Amino acid sequence: MDIISPQLPHITAEPFYRPVRGEHALFEAAFGRQLPVLLKGPTGCGKTRFVEYMAWKLNRPLVTVACHEDLTASDLIGRYLIVGGQTVWMEGPLSAAARHGAICYLDEVVEARKDTMVVIHPLADSRRVLPIEKRGELVHAADGFMLVVSYNPGYQSVLKELKQSTRQRFVALDFDYPAPELEADIVVHETGIDRDTATKLVKFAGMTRNLKGSGLDEGASTRLLVHAGTLIAAGIAPEEACRAAISQAMTDDAEMLSAVQELFSSVF
Amino acid sequence: MAQRELTAAEIAPLLDDWLQVEFTDYALHDQVARIAALGTGDQAFVLDWIRRSAAVNVQLGHMFATQAPRILTEANHRSVEAWILHALDEIDRVGLKSALDVLRDHGRFVASGREHAGGAVYSEFAGVLRNFVHGLSGRVLRLEQDGCADGAYTDSETLFLPAVVADFDDARDNFVLAKLLVTMLWAQTRFGTFACDFASVCARYPDAARALDCFRALETLRLEAAIARELPGIGREARRARALSHSDALTPAWRAWRERLAVPGAGARESLACLDAAYAAALPPAPPFQCALRPDAVAAVQAARIAREKTLLRVKLSELLDDMPPRAERDDSSPRLELRSAAASPDDLPRHDLLVDGNPVPLPDHMAALLTSIQLDFSEIPPEYLQPAGPGDYDAYAAQSLDKGPDDVWSGTYHEDGAIFYPEWDFRRQHFRKNWCVMREIDIAPVHDDFRAQVLQRYPGLARQLRRSFEALRDQDRPERRQVDGNELDLDALVEAHGDAHAGHDMSERLFTRRHRTERDIAVLFMVDMSGSTLGWINDVQRETLLLLSEGLETLGDRYAIYGFSGMTRKKCELYRIKRFEENYDADVQGRISGIRARDYTRMGFAVRHATHLLGQVQARRRLLIVISDGKPDDYTDKYRGPYGIEDTRRALLQAMHAGVRPFCITVDKEARDYLPRLYGAARYTVVDDVARLPYKVADIYRRLTH
Numbered sequence A: 001m002d003i004i005s006p007q008l009p010h011i012t013a014e015p016f017y018r019p020v021r022g023e024h025a026l027f028e029a030a031f032g033r034q035l036p037v038l039l040k041g042p043t044g045c046g047k048t049r050f051v052e053y054m055a056w057k058l059n060r061p062l063v064t065v066a067c068h069e070d071l072t073a074s075d076l077i078g079r080y081l082i083v084g085g086q087t088v089w090m091e092g093p094l095s096a097a098a099r100h101g102a103i104c105y106l107d108e109v110v111e112a113r114k115d116t117m118v119v120i121h122p123l124a125d126s127r128r129v130l131p132i133e134k135r136g137e138l139v140h141a142a143d144g145f146m147l148v149v150s151y152n153p154g155y156q157s158v159l160k161e162l163k164q165s166t167r168q169r170f171v172a173l174d175f176d177y178p179a180p181e182l183e184a185d186i187v188v189h190e191t192g193i194d195r196d197t198a199t200k201l202v203k204f205a206g207m208t209r210n211l212k213g214s215g216l217d218e219g220a221s222t223r224l225l226v227h228a229g230t231l232i233a234a235g236i237a238p239e240e241a242c243r244a245a246i247s248q249a250m251t252d253d254a255e256m257l258s259a260v261q262e263l264f265s266s267v268f
Numbered sequence B: 001m002a003q004r005e006l007t008a009a010e011i012a013p014l015l016d017d018w019l020q021v022e023f024t025d026y027a028l029h030d031q032v033a034r035i036a037a038l039g040t041g042d043q044a045f046v047l048d049w050i051r052r053s054a055a056v057n058v059q060l061g062h063m064f065a066t067q068a069p070r071i072l073t074e075a076n077h078r079s080v081e082a083w084i085l086h087a088l089d090e091i092d093r094v095g096l097k098s099a100l101d102v103l104r105d106h107g108r109f110v111a112s113g114r115e116h117a118g119g120a121v122y123s124e125f126a127g128v129l130r131n132f133v134h135g136l137s138g139r140v141l142r143l144e145q146d147g148c149a150d151g152a153y154t155d156s157e158t159l160f161l162p163a164v165v166a167d168f169d170d171a172r173d174n175f176v177l178a179k180l181l182v183t184m185l186w187a188q189t190r191f192g193t194f195a196c197d198f199a200s201v202c203a204r205y206p207d208a209a210r211a212l213d214c215f216r217a218l219e220t221l222r223l224e225a226a227i228a229r230e231l232p233g234i235g236r237e238a239r240r241a242r243a244l245s246h247s248d249a250l251t252p253a254w255r256a257w258r259e260r261l262a263v264p265g266a267g268a269r270e271s272l273a274c275l276d277a278a279y280a281a282a283l284p285p286a287p288p289f290q291c292a293l294r295p296d297a298v299a300a301v302q303a304a305r306i307a308r309e310k311t312l313l314r315v316k317l318s319e320l321l322d323d324m325p326p327r328a329e330r331d332d333s334s335p336r337l338e339l340r341s342a343a344a345s346p347d348d349l350p351r352h353d354l355l356v357d358g359n360p361v362p363l364p365d366h367m368a369a370l371l372t373s374i375q376l377d378f379s380e381i382p383p384e385y386l387q388p389a390g391p392g393d394y395d396a397y398a399a400q401s402l403d404k405g406p407d408d409v410w411s412g413t414y415h416e417d418g419a420i421f422y423p424e425w426d427f428r429r430q431h432f433r434k435n436w437c438v439m440r441e442i443d444i445a446p447v448h449d450d451f452r453a454q455v456l457q458r459y460p461g462l463a464r465q466l467r468r469s470f471e472a473l474r475d476q477d478r479p480e481r482r483q484v485d486g487n488e489l490d491l492d493a494l495v496e497a498h499g500d501a502h503a504g505h506d507m508s509e510r511l512f513t514r515r516h517r518t519e520r521d522i523a524v525l526f527m528v529d530m531s532g533s534t535l536g537w538i539n540d541v542q543r544e545t546l547l548l549l550s551e552g553l554e555t556l557g558d559r560y561a562i563y564g565f566s567g568m569t570r571k572k573c574e575l576y577r578i579k580r581f582e583e584n585y586d587a588d589v590q591g592r593i594s595g596i597r598a599r600d601y602t603r604m605g606f607a608v609r610h611a612t613h614l615l616g617q618v619q620a621r622r623r624l625l626i627v628i629s630d631g632k633p634d635d636y637t638d639k640y641r642g643p644y645g646i647e648d649t650r651r652a653l654l655q656a657m658h659a660g661v662r663p664f665c666i667t668v669d670k671e672a673r674d675y676l677p678r679l680y681g682a683a684r685y686t687v688v689d690d691v692a693r694l695p696y697k698v699a700d701i702y703r704r705l706t707h
Helices: A023-032 A047-058 A073-077 A093-100 A114-124 A180-191 A195-210 A222-233 A238-250 A254-267 B008-018 B029-036 B040-056 B058-071 B077-093 B096-104 B106-118 B122-135 B171-190 B198-203 B208-230 B232-244 B252-261 B268-280 B295-323 B365-378 B391-398 B406-410 B451-458 B460-474 B491-502 B537-556 B587-594 B605-616 B643-658 B676-680 B691-706
Strands: A002-004 A037-040 A062-066 A078-083 A086-091 A103-107 A129-132 A137-140 A146-151 A171-174 B142-145 B158-161 B337-342 B351-356 B359-361 B420-426 B431-443 B477-483 B512-517 B522-529 B559-567 B573-579 B622-629 B661-667 B685-687
Touching: A002 A078, A023 A047, A023 A171, A037 A047, A047 A062, A047 A103, A047 A146, A062 A093, A073 A078, A073 A093, A073 A114, A078 B491, A086 A093, A086 B491, A093 A103, A093 A114, A093 A129, A093 A137, A114 A129, A114 A146, A180 A195, A180 A222, A195 A222, A195 A238, A195 A254, A195 B122, A222 A238, A238 A254, A254 B122, A254 B232, B008 B029, B008 B040, B008 B058, B029 B040, B029 B058, B040 B058, B040 B077, B058 B077, B058 B096, B077 B096, B077 B106, B096 B106, B122 B142, B122 B158, B122 B171, B158 B171, B171 B208, B171 B232, B198 B208, B198 B268, B198 B295, B208 B232, B208 B252, B208 B268, B252 B268, B295 B365, B351 B365, B420 B605, B420 B643, B431 B605, B451 B460, B451 B537, B451 B587, B460 B537, B460 B691, B477 B491, B522 B537, B522 B605, B522 B691, B537 B559, B537 B587, B537 B691, B559 B605, B573 B587, B573 B605, B605 B622, B605 B643, B605 B661, B622 B691, B643 B661, B643 B676, B661 B676, B661 B691, B676 B685
Parallel strands: A002 A086, A037 A146, A037 A171, A062 A103, A103 A146, B142 B158, B431 B573, B522 B559, B522 B622, B622 B661, B661 B685
Antiparallel strands: A078 A086, A129 A137, B337 B351, B351 B359, B420 B431, B477 B512, B559 B573
């Protein structure tokens, strides 16, 4: 029977990433010892970029799955399909990564249903196997295979939490927004705006992060700064760019919006 | 009220009754005569408001009865109503004298009404500027309205602002001015005005008040420059405000001082260094955003804060060290603590890195905030602050007064029949005290008034919005895939099943999708702090919140219960039933919500334990315990205050979590960020800075928690 495997793309160009405090060394060590990794941190602080960077550095293909609540075990492992009257086995991203020694990255893993997540358990401990029930097959993960999951502990919903039995299988790396100088570097590099504007954007982001917990769920992420910077580089006035890319993206509350705009105009 | 005009003879007994003439001996002939002379509509209007204001305060009612008939000849009902409502506000906010002043001088009220038209009113700008100032770096500052005459000032934790900012004609200019005031006050705390003892320096001059004025003018220049560097946008607005108010012309001497003070990193000492010369010169024109200095107010707050933060930092350090892995056995010297502080420029607040025996240790957010606050008071972190607290210090922090044992108070006098006993955690013993708390469930006597109608009238928009958004939660339809039957084919499942069949496997029967109304299956218990400190308007807002929330929950269909808690020593722990799970939301429940009153202290552990027990008896997939509180655990002449109470409550919350209950705390205590993380973990609490926003916030939080 035919097996269709998904593409396992290699990352060819070096993604822009600056290690902050040795997270790349930890990741490499975990990779060397075949330990799965959990990335914790607020949204838009560079988790995905870090995984891309490590995949490039370790020269492994990278498969990314964005988790959502309708994600089923078949979506990860694979399913039978019929192509031209023939049955073929369509391999899922997780089993393909395990078989071929790729890095499999499950983004925002809390979004997936808990029963779906259980299928990763045997892959995430010393067994490193993936049972494929329908085919009666036990896939032993290749040497280069690595499981990486990410989640944002800032969610306050009690319905969205990682089960202990899941999270205790991982080496956890804690992420936060980069230090101001580095964050300005990133914004300059990603958007091409001048350093002065980038520094101001970062300062403004710091102000919104001070508001976390007293009105905002999260401050402006590095990703939002990059969005705003991109708009500014495209010729949009900074105030308009920040309103569209940052303020409105963070909150709908009218008072908070005015406060955020006032903060913005105080640094620009 | 009757439709025809009342005669003086009919009016007199009404006024006698409302104004309690029997006790007050008011002579009311004039008032009665003037009211009797009014037309029907005016008469009914005036009488109604006399009755209402007299119910709040008899003197106020009397003053209104005296003034209103005359005022009605020149003003319409709406403006008279605004006037009396303003007086009623004053009595709540400031006191009777101020309220009477408002009624005595109607002309001033009218004039300030005109001011309100173009002016920035505190209640309107406070919401935006509160968030604005939270966004700036440094200590978290509060905003409050203050009627004092000498302008805006701060005690280094709270910014006191005038009720109206109306220096300019244009509304936007006035708002900007309010923002400039807030920024100037923030700059006083941020750029070290209070890090030097300017008051005693000024006191050495022959004219101390003048010296203080000079220092204030110098500081205004210095802070303006610092703001312009740190917040260029605000700097531009400050220059514009100076130009608009014609306060931008300085003499050469003052220009020289301004330049000297504009050097990055210049502190308040620099201003003091200029003081001798400036004292001899004429004062420059004051810009409209110049703020007052109140060294007395600062001193009191600063002293209390310094003591509190020193202990707090040392306790936190000791907690941090306790959490670290134990060191080599033979090494019993205490760990070497070192703080490395680095600032990118002289204006920036330094970032602190803590080194333990030379190794960097990540600082939790609340400790970083604490260090920043200490930094602002001293311009550095004094080395003696880096001593972790020993066991003795912990006790000093705990027991501020302990003159009587808890047992002395109630021994022998309080029956334990019919009570439930709960254990309590003693963190010093590291053990439970068995059957320590004597707990009773007590029904609140319902107060049947028109509380519900009032609240719904007061928040018409919110009530509607709540109902709608809760309905949206309820009606969340989700397509369920792979069902045995349903109204549509699940194409993915069908293809997969067909593939399975071809490959020789059983074909799945789960080939349909069906729309499914999500079962929420949530039980939630709201536990309301009924301690004495909620007395007054916190209590009012709590009641309003509970009522609105209940209205919303009724549309949602989640099972919910409401209990209040309060205690006075371990022998009188009381849980007040407001609504049980199985009870319907009816007039009695509404009456009990209306009847919630502030009681004793905040003994919390027993309440959490009992709530856990109650939740355990409900069949539900998810159980939530939401605590609405205004302060940390506390009790009367009892060691419950401080770490004992916090540790006991924490233990009770851990037990709750083990029992499958998710606790969450909503608090209006501004210091809550110090201890709540310890109680609830980083993401399980929220601090509502503005009590008046509680109804909005609680509903919003509930939606988010269960969505």
